Amino acid sequence: MKMRHVRALAVFGIALVALTGARGSGGGGCDSHSNSGSSSSSSGGGSGSHHDNDDNGTSGGSVSGGSGSANEALRDITIDTCAYDAATKNLTARITVKNDGALDYDYDVTLKFKGTSATPATATTTDIAVAAGASKSADMTTPYPGTGDGSEYTKCEVTRASRS
Structure with a gap:
C-alpha cells in the first residue's frame, strides 16, 4: 500500500470517529437532540395546520413539513x-x-370546496392586507x-396560503 493511501485511510478514520463521537455527545450531527439552540421544528411532524370546515363548525387538519412561511400562513x-x-x-x-405577528402581511389563499362530486371547485383570493395583531374576514x-x-x-379546506 502506498503512503498516500495510508494517509487517506487515517484521515477517513479520524473523521469517522470525530463525527460519531460528536453525534453521541449531543453536539453537531443531524439528530433531533443537538444543543445548537435553534428553534427549528422536528422533521415530518404536523408543525403547521390548516382548517377544514364541516357542517358542525371548524376542525383542524395537519400539514406535514417544517415551519416555513406557507405553514405559518395556514395557521x-x-x-x-x-x-x-x-x-347566485x-x-x-x-x-x-x-x-x-409583529409585522403587517398580505395573504394569498386558495380554498378547495370538498364534496362527493368528482368536479373540483376551488376559490382563490389575493392581497388580504392584515395589520400586525389584527384580524380580517x-x-x-x-x-x-x-x-x-x-x-x-359540505366541506372547505385551505389548500394553499402564503403571506408577504
Whole structure:
C-alpha cells in the first residue's frame, strides 16, 4: 500500500470517529437532540395546520413539513362558513385571517370546496392586507360546477396560503 493511501485511510478514520463521537455527545450531527439552540421544528411532524370546515363548525387538519412561511400562513386562517348560495349559484366561504405577528402581511389563499362530486371547485383570493395583531374576514366564491342543488359540497379546506 502506498503512503498516500495510508494517509487517506487515517484521515477517513479520524473523521469517522470525530463525527460519531460528536453525534453521541449531543453536539453537531443531524439528530433531533443537538444543543445548537435553534428553534427549528422536528422533521415530518404536523408543525403547521390548516382548517377544514364541516357542517358542525371548524376542525383542524395537519400539514406535514417544517415551519416555513406557507405553514405559518395556514395557521393564521380559519374557515367561518362554507356553503352553496342558491341565489347566485356559487359556492361561498368566509374566512378569517388572524395575524398574531409583529409585522403587517398580505395573504394569498386558495380554498378547495370538498364534496362527493368528482368536479373540483376551488376559490382563490389575493392581497388580504392584515395589520400586525389584527384580524380580517374575507369572502371567497367560485361558480358551482355541478347541476344539482350544491349539497354535495359540505366541506372547505385551505389548500394553499402564503403571506408577504
